[in-house]
Structure formats: C-alpha cells, structure tokens
Amino acid sequence: MRIVLDAMGSDTHPEPELRAAIEAFERWNDPIILTGQELLLNAKLSSMNINPDAVRVIHAPEVLGMKDKPAQSARGKAQSSMAIGIQMLKDGRADAFVSAGNTGGVMANALFRLGRIRGLKRPALATVFPVRGGHAIIIDLGANADCRPINLLQFAILGSEYAKLIFQVQNPRVALISIGEEAGKGNKLVSDTFPDMQGLGLNFIGNIEPKELFAGAADVAVMDGFTGNILVKTTEAAARFLFEIIRTEIKSTAITSLGGLLARPAFDRIRVRLDPAQYGAAPLLGVKGLVFVGHGRSNSNALVNAIRVARDAVKGNLLEALVISLKNQLSLTDIMEEVN
C-alpha cells in the first residue's frame, strides 16, 4: 500500500514525520512515501541511521506554512510537499495522503488537484470524538463555515459511510446537532434540513443536543463547520480548563496532594483515553482521493495513527463507498435542492 506522508506538515517537522514513517514501516512493512526537501530529509534520515527500505523520499522544494493563504497555495506553490503529494494521488501513484500541515492548504490542494466527487457540493472534514462508551463522528469540523441544507444532507451521507468503515456498524445512527430536540427547534438551517434528512434513507434519529452527543446517542453528528469547530474546540478548551482547576485544587493542601499522587495512574489512563493522537487525523471526505489532515501539533504517535486510519480507508474502499452512496442519494438530494 502506498501512503504519502507530507514530511513538512507538523509544527516541528520533519522529525515527527520521519519517526512515524519508520514506525509505520515496522508495523505494516510498506514503505512510506515522504514528500519534502530532499537534502534536508536525506540528511536527517542518515543521521537517524534508518533502514533505507522504510521510506521513499519525493523531492518537493517548497513548503506551505501556516501563514500561507489557502486559496493561493494550490496554484501558487505547485511544488510544495502538499501539492506534490496530492498530485501523486491524482496520478495514481499513491493510495492516500496524510498531512499535519495548514488545513486550508490541504483542502485547497485537494480541491484543485483531485476535484469533488460528482454531484457533491462541498467536501467536509470529519473527526472522531470521544463519547460515553465509544466514539462519534463530528462532520463538518470547519471546512464549511456557512452551509445550506443540501450541504448538511450530503455531510450526513459522507459521515454515515465513514462511520460504517471505522466503527464497523451496519446502520450508523445519524443526528443533527441542535438546541432543542424537537423537529422545529434550532436555527433556520437545522429546521430547514430536518424534514429532508428524514427522506434520505439513513438511520436518522433526529436532533440531539451536546448532552446526548456525549451520552453516545449518535454515531454521526451533523452540523455546519462553524458549529462543529466551536463544539470540538470548546470541548478541548473546557477539558484543559477543568484539568487545570483539578491540579490547582489538589495541590492546595497536603492531604489532597497525597490523594492526587495516589490517583495519578487514573489520570494517566484518562489522558491516554482522551488523547486526540489516537484518532490520528481528520479525513477530508468528498474529494476524489483519500486525504487526511492532522493537527499541527501532531507527534509521531498521532501520525502513525493517521497512517493506520488511511490504510483502513484504502483497504475498506472508502472512496468507492462514498461515490456509490452519494450517487444513490443524488437523485434525492437534487430534488431536495430544487425545493430548497
């Protein structure tokens, strides 16, 4: 299997990428294709004394930074590690692409070089989110700040296929995130989308509030990208804030400090359980290729998990499943769009 890893993606590139490539090779015995500055990468590789079979370096002279404007990055920096890696998917020289770089840059390059699946209005980023008893998929995570009902309907289809693959469930429970569970409740976007969701042929369970999301009520939670981004970032920020308060309060007396010391293994287990690194990266669903975007702060562990998820997507024919599922629903969503 041919997985391309953007070697210039993460905030501290290329070390996490190189370590991830080596570990991935040890695990799955498929060399990782690294795109990036050849001289730099080869120097690092030889200083790390790495098995030359583990990686294949494809030279990309340019680097797309966090400051680069996404819109200009695809055409303007055609020799970036992202552009060259994604172009390899397009040319059939690779099966999936993983980057921890500028999300907007990955999206722009993917849209420009791969294009969208026929009939799909807008690709979406999906993420896996810890909930009681397991995980849920949040879609969209921020690729589309403003949405129309047709977008949410299509996100529901994309998210449902992705849930089948990664949760191995037949009929994922799909919900709209809203404020109030009744059909009429929510903002205009949600209440306009609700009736058409019922006609999609998915296992649509209705609106849910954040409380039900965390309770594990749905496998796929559908929302516009602004809401999805706020929801996920609020969760991360709230968790960090809580742990900070817990640490301060525990350290404030000798007895509770001792308690904290004894309870430490429990907190270590929680850290592992909630570590975003275990979910690896967010797929950009709906472009004609398997593209995964990781957090800029990804460490090698997160990147190995991203490679694992990318491998699962290749093995499970995710792209084909998305194409078929969208095609089957297209007549429906087209009619809906006429109405909306």
Next chain:
Amino acid sequence: MRIVLDAMGSDTHPEPELRAAIEAFERWNDPIILTGQELLLNAKLSSMNINPDAVRVIHAPEVLGMKDKPAQSARGKAQSSMAIGIQMLKDGRADAFVSAGNTGGVMANALFRLGRIRGLKRPALATVFPVRGGHAIIIDLGANADCRPINLLQFAILGSEYAKLIFQVQNPRVALISIGEEAGKGNKLVSDTFPDMQGLGLNFIGNIEPKELFAGAADVAVMDGFTGNILVKTTEAAARFLFEIIRTEIKSTAITSLGGLLARPAFDRIRVRLDPAQYGAAPLLGVKGLVFVGHGRSNSNALVNAIRVARDAVKGNLLEALVISLKNQLSLTDIMEEVN
C-alpha cells in the same frame, strides 16, 4: 426593593422558590413577592411555619409548563404566574422579575407585556461563565437562533453594560466568538459583523476562539444564540463526561480509590467553584424591565443568587444604563443597518 419571584417556575416548584424567598428576606429584609396559586402557596407557607412578613403572595391561577408553546403563552395564559409577575413590572408595582420556568414563556411574556427598549431589534439572554481567573459573559445564550450583524452589534452593547455592572469594570473587553482569530475568519455573520464592531466605541478586542474564552481573554463574548447555546451546553456536557470518566478510572483500582478519597475535598471545592447555581439566572437584556431566567433545575441556592443579581441590577440602574447606552449607539447601529 420589590423583587417578584415566579413561585411556579422550577421543575420542583414551589418548594425551592419558597425556601429562596425566606432566605432572601433573612438576608436583605425585603419581602419577596411570590406569584402563583394562592391556596397551594399559603398551605405550603403555613406548613413551613414561615414569618408572614417574609413573602407576599399574588394569586395567579394558571401555570405555564415546559410543554406550553412560548408564542401562545403570553396571550393565551394571561393569568399565569409569569404573566402576572411580569405585568407587575409593567405597572410599576415591582422592580425585577425572576423565574426558573419555561425560558420561551418568559421571553414571550416579557416581549408582549414590556416591549423592547427603543431601537433595539432583539433582546438577548446573557449568562455568566467560569473562565481562568474569573468569569465572562456569554451573549446570546439562545434567545435568537438566527442573527444578523445588527443583532450581534446590539448584543455587544447590552453585554458590555451588563459586564460593567456585575464585574465592576470600566471598559469591558468585548470579543466575537469565531473559528480563527483574524478579522476575515469565521462564518459570514462574524466576518460581516467584525468591521462594524470596531466602530461601536466599545473595547472590542477582535475575534476569539473557545481556547481564549476559557483563558479569560474577554469579559463579554458575543455570538448568535445557536452558537451560544451549543457552546454553553457543550461545556456543561463535557465537564459532566470528564467527571464521570475520572470517577470510573479512580474507582478502578484500590490505590487510586484511596487517592480519590483523600483528594475529595479538592473535588468538592471544584464543584462549588463551577456550580452554575452561583450565577443564579440569565438576564433577558433589552426588554423594558429587569427579567431574569433561571435553569429549570434551579435549587433554592440558585434562586437566592438570582435574587441577589436582580437586586444588583435594580441598585445599579441596569435598565437605565442599557437604554442610554443603546441610545448613544443607535445612530451608529442605524447607519450600519442601512449598509448591511
């Protein structure tokens, strides 16, 4: 001071309301006006052996439940404890109204009976939210699921005045919640609102993400009611989920259980520190009267705190401050609306 408390509001009414009224009288020596079913309330009061000076019961034969449609509740149930209580504000027979009942019902009654401050498009619910080193105001909490820029601009004015009152700061830091801190980032609503926010004469510090909100970067965080509701409910749900995981992991071994036992006072302090009861109730800012809405699950402690905040608002002439502040900004926001 004449504070009206809706005796039929909370999920377990009227006990929390009666206990709150007694405690408020003991604290501030002003009798609380209770609206509700006289026979029921008098029976409870005599069974509780209460000082008859502590409360004044105003008979309201109807009760507005959680199932009542807000839109119909104002006209259709004119004899509800909410309707009668809010009418007392209108008639100058009370200074502030507090209810832990149906939020939509309170809003509908307040709009119908009191009306909006001149020039204000939409009133908003504001809440006080724990952040590092203190608190921030979230506005709107869900009164307006769909907003235009003019609404957010006016929420910023309302929120800033409320922050002056409750945080006792001269020049509250006002921010727009968004996904990305740069001026252009966010959804259409946020990016359309941003430039006009800069011209309002408030201490506008720009866009912030949830991370900065929790870090205490702003005193007032402005957003549409859908986003505000999702943000606050996600925080509550994430915190509950985390504490659940912590409990489970701590109890999973004997050593960590002992640690948890010793650390317990720290967790008790955290519970107090994060208890929403301490903020009491959310003001409905922008109607011509001081109206506060508490959570349906409010206990007597939360209601006493709501009464305290209502008293502060009366003493601080909040309504007058809002009227003046809106009036001073009206020429500005009117011009802006023409443009938008």
